[in-house]
Amino acid sequence: MVKKNLASGPVLVTGAAGFIGSHLTRRLMESGYRVVALDDLSGGFRDNLPADADFVEASVLDQDRLTKLFEKHKFRHVYHLAAYAAEGLSHFIRKFNYSNNVLGSMNLINLSVCHGVERFVFTSSIAVYGSNQVPMHERMAPSPEDPYGIAKYAVELDLRAAHELFGLQYTVFRPHNVYGEYQNIGDRYRNVIGIFMNQLALGQPLTIFGDGQQQRAFSYIDDVVWPMVACLDMPETACDVFNVGSDEPYTVNVLAEAVMDAMGVKGKIRNLAARKEVIIAYSDHGKLRAVFKDMPKPVPLTEGLKK
Incomplete structure (x- = not known):
């Protein structure tokens, strides 16, 4: 495994103590990236992370705390996974859903633009598709049917706008029904x-x-994390959206x-x-496999x- 240049700016992972976030943090650290692992521990656990992880207990809604972290670390890349992902409950917790899943994301996107982040990697969901034909593919027009899916798609749209207006490079992954260790x-x-x-x-x-x-x-965790790490070294994945998971x-x-x-x-x-x-x-993963040719x-x- 090729180790990364440790002198380069670190990577921020939000939701790092959660299920997918903890696997991603481990994989990034194993690849040589310096990672700042942020989580408010509302759904994750500190023990999910390596003992030597640079852990920060904070919420993505705490704009002042986030601003200080961006100023201190000068992040090169941002992985945004922090979210409340109870899709079935989202109809009944609308304010909580939009506050956590949209406003927190806006804080991170704004700071990424202001601080020159090179790549913003966002974990969305196939919930953005709604009741589309199956298998769902990236060419379909999203039509989310619940507040959770609406929130995810709103962030995707804001990333697109941030790129068009300010040049922010982003990659969106739409996983589904992920399972594995640490869940x-x-x-x-x-x-x-x-x-x-x-x-x-x-x-x-x-x-x-x-x-x-x-x-x-149902998607095993390794199948989801692998392309999320690999995309940083692949310029062709910038400003694009990929379904990721099991077929x-x-x-x-x-x-x-x-x-x-x-x-x-x-x-x-x-x-x-x-x-x-x-x-x-x-969902269909033909696009993912066509771009990530070495994917297991x-x-x-x-x-x-x-x-």
């Missing part, structure tokens, strides 16, 4: 795989909304059986009333669950 299985509202694992561990029935025929493609869709019913098999526990299923959600959602093959669901 918070105690979170009752986010990540169905973690929810199922926690319910099995507690001897509770697996709760499924509706008939369980909703389809999703193979599964119903929630099939997922429940796969999680039980991986844990060696046979649990009961409890079907709850159906909720308003996109029934079939998975995706980890199959059954293999990833055992990890």
Whole structure:
């Protein structure tokens, strides 16, 4: 692995103590980048990060604190992952959703423009597509159907405007249903795989909304983080958007059986009333593979669950 020039400006990772953020921080540090890991610990854990990580406990809503960090470190790159990602709850916490997921992002984009950040990498979501045809691809016009997806797309649009007006270089990744080590299985509202694992561990029935025929493609964490790190050395990825994750869709019913098999526990299923959600959602990754030619093959669901 080629080590980076440690004399260059450090990288800021927001949401660094969360699930994806902690994996990204580790991978960047292993690649030789100097990383400042920022998180308010509202959903992440300090123990997710390496002991020697330069950790800052702060919120992306704290503009004064962010300004001081940008002035002190002169960040070369910014990875923005901090968000409240409970998509299903976003209808009921609209102000909280937009405050955390839009206003915090605007703070970071403004500071990145003012301080000459070379690349702003944003973690969006396939929630921006809404109920589009599947597989969803980047050429589709986004049509988000919930406040979470609306917030993500608003940030994408603001990044585009910041590039056109001020020249800010950015890359957007749209992951989906990511799972793996360090995910918070105690979170009752986010990540169905973690929810199922926690319910099995507690001897509770697996709760499924509706008939369980909703389809999703579940993405192992390494498949998502790899291109996020690689993009910094690839000028051709600037000012572009990429779907990232697994290709193979599964119903929630099939997922429940796969999680039980991986844990060696046979649990009961409890079907709850159906909720308003996109029934079939998975994306195409042809563009990603065409650009990131050395990207490893995706980890199959059954293999990833055992990890």
